[in-house]
Amino acid sequence: xxxxxxxKRIWLxxxxxxxxxxxxxxxxxxxxxxxxxxxxxxxxxxxxxxxPEARFWADEWPKFSLEIFETYxxxxxxKHYSGIYEKAHxxxxxxxxxxxxxxxAGLFAGWTASGTRPEFTMVTGISTGxxxxxxAFLGSDYDDTLKEVYTTTSTKDIIEERNxxxxxxxxxMADTAPLKLLIAKYVTSDVVSAIGREHQRGRRLLVGTVNLxxxxxxxxxxxxxxxxxxxxKLDLIHDILRASAAIPIAFPPVAINVEKNGGQYExxxxxxxxGSQVFVYPxxxxxxxxxxxxxxxxKPMVYVIRNSFIGPDYQSIDRSMxxxxxxxxxxxxxxxxxxxxxxxxxxCERDGxxxxxxxxxxxxTEKPKEGFDPVYMxxxxxxxxxxxxxxxxWAKAPPGFIKGD
Numbered sequence: 001x002x003x004x005x006x007x008k009r010i011w012l013x014x015x016x017x018x019x020x021x022x023x024x025x026x027x028x029x030x031x032x033x034x035x036x037x038x039x040x041x042x043x044x045x046x047x048x049x050x051x052p053e054a055r056f057w058a059d060e061w062p063k064f065s066l067e068i069f070e071t072y073x074x075x076x077x078x079k080h081y082s083g084i085y086e087k088a089h090x091x092x093x094x095x096x097x098x099x100x101x102x103x104x105a106g107l108f109a110g111w112t113a114s115g116t117r118p119e120f121t122m123v124t125g126i127s128t129g130x131x132x133x134x135x136a137f138l139g140s141d142y143d144d145t146l147k148e149v150y151t152t153t154s155t156k157d158i159i160e161e162r163n164x165x166x167x168x169x170x171x172x173m174a175d176t177a178p179l180k181l182l183i184a185k186y187v188t189s190d191v192v193s194a195i196g197r198e199h200q201r202g203r204r205l206l207v208g209t210v211n212l213x214x215x216x217x218x219x220x221x222x223x224x225x226x227x228x229x230x231x232x233k234l235d236l237i238h239d240i241l242r243a244s245a246a247i248p249i250a251f252p253p254v255a256i257n258v259e260k261n262g263g264q265y266e267x268x269x270x271x272x273x274x275g276s277q278v279f280v281y282p283x284x285x286x287x288x289x290x291x292x293x294x295x296x297x298x299k300p301m302v303y304v305i306r307n308s309f310i311g312p313d314y315q316s317i318d319r320s321m322x323x324x325x326x327x328x329x330x331x332x333x334x335x336x337x338x339x340x341x342x343x344x345x346x347x348c349e350r351d352g353x354x355x356x357x358x359x360x361x362x363x364x365t366e367k368p369k370e371g372f373d374p375v376y377m378x379x380x381x382x383x384x385x386x387x388x389x390x391x392x393x394w395a396k397a398p399p400g401f402i403k404g405d
Contacts, residue, residue: 038258038265043214046258046265048236053224058208058217058275061285069293081294083119083201089291089300090118091353092136093344095278095337096127096245096271097307099372099380102150103360104132104305106381109147110388112140118301122204124219124279126272128307130207130244134187134222137205138194145186151378155371157182159251172252176242179251183238192226192234199223202294208272208279209243212253217275219282243269277337278304280344287351299354303394304344306359308337310399341398356394358387 038046048054056062077085094104111117117140125133131149135142159174195205205222220240225233236256243254246269253268280302281287291300312334317324341357348355364383368376387393397403 036265038213038267042260042263042265046260046267048225048230049259050230051225051228053221054228055218055220057282058219058279059282059284061282065285069290072293077294080200081202083198083203084121084294084296085202086295086297087121088118088298089121089294089296091280091300091302092120092123093278093280093302093304094123094125094129094132094136095304095306095308095340096129096273098128099150099368099377100307100360101128101132102377102380103384104129104136104307104358105143105146105150106384106386107305107358107388107392108136108140108384109143109381110385110390111392112143113385113389114391116391120203120303121300122206122280124206124208124281125244126208126276126278127245127247129278129305130241130272131183133205133207134191134195134241137198137203138191147381149182149186151381152374153182153372153377154374158372170252172248173250174252176246176251179245180238180242183241187234187238187241189234192237195223196227199227207240207244208275209240209269210272210275212268212270214267217272218269219279240269244272246270248274273333277308277333277340278306278344279340280304280347283343283347287347287353291352299352302344302348302353302355304341304355304357306337306341306357308334309360309362310338311362338399342401345398345401355396357396357398358392358394361387 044057053062053064056065072080094101097103108117119139120137123133123137125131125136132146135146156178158179159176160178161174162170162172199205203223205226207220207222209218209220210216211218222237222240225237225240230236239254239256243256245251246253248270251271253270255266256269258265258267312331345355347353360380360383364380366376366379
């Protein structure tokens with residue numbers, strides 16, 4: 001995994017960086033920032049100019065959505081939600097996982113080939129899942145795109161590593177300029193236009209980041225941005241996708257311009273996985289009201305793709321501060337991811353949705369030779385494809401959960 005590769009590099013550099021940092025501190029050397037952060041009193045008021053529904057906090061029901069579902073008539077819903085009104089609902093949530101996103105990419109292609117893949121009512125993504133989500137949202141026509149991305153990309157196509165001094169005076173250990181170019185190559189204006197058209201049918205594409213200034217998870221409504229008249233919407237979507245995959249310290253945060261009453265500010269956004277590894281919708285949302293108003297047919301299906309393993313992996317750890325700390329963080333990320341699955345399952349039980357979980361099986365024991373190893377990813381892609389084409393054995397509950405009678 002990319003995180004494990006980065007941890008090794010962090011470990012090797014940390015002692016030297018610490019020594020240099022101490023020397024510079026003693027010498028009175030300090031860095032400055034030209035960034036204009038959002039004032040604390042405006043943190044919940046700033047937004048994207050001209051697109052009030054572009055985003056919302058991940059722990060709140062957005063006011064604009066609440067108003068719609070409290071005031072719209074059947075005629076309104078039929079007009080603005082034509083693609084999902086009086087239809088069966090399927091929601092797809094794609095987790096982070098770096099190069100392990102190849103598993104999900106293969107699963108989508110195999111799912112298509114099996115003839116059972118639905119048109120998703122809503123797709124959500126975090127980190128590598130955010131990079132996958134636009135193409136999963138647009139459907140099987142983009143399966144080949146996902147295969148290309150996840151079987152031919154190598155580390156140099158994602159990052160440029162910085163030397164020790166550059167890293168010390170920068171905001172991260174690596175530069176994601178190559179990732180920016182990669183996103184622009186595949187998420188084109190045509191792709192964004194297609195997302196916008198689907199948004200107009202009522203379908204939703206949501207991506208998660210974490211607002212460092214607020215220390216809070218944000219859900220971006222990519223379809224609302226895509227269907228807007230914002231002059232820089234393509235660049236904004238590119239920035240959001242890159243931010244969702246911006247692993248703190250390893251990758252630089254992404255500055256996103258926001259405004260309030262003509263005042264211009266910048267927010268720093270990072271990997272959505274620092275807030276949650278996977279999500280469907282905020283727990284504060286009355287989802288039964290939504291499905292009732294939209295007259296959803298049958299029981300909504302929730303499909304969660306965890307681009308990672310479920311079980312722990314054994315590692316021999318040296319008894320020193322950095323290895324212990326890094327291994328502890330790794331364990332925290334894993335258990336957080338499992339906790340997210342339990343939260344989604346609890347929401348499904350509460351709201352009457354059908355829970356379905358896919359994850360990389362423990363039997364897959366290949367190891368990558370670099371952060372993004374095309375050979376490793378190709379094998380993982382093929383695993384996902386073969387499991388799905390045969391009819392994926394979706395887990396009906398989170399790991400270790402015993403359902404009662």
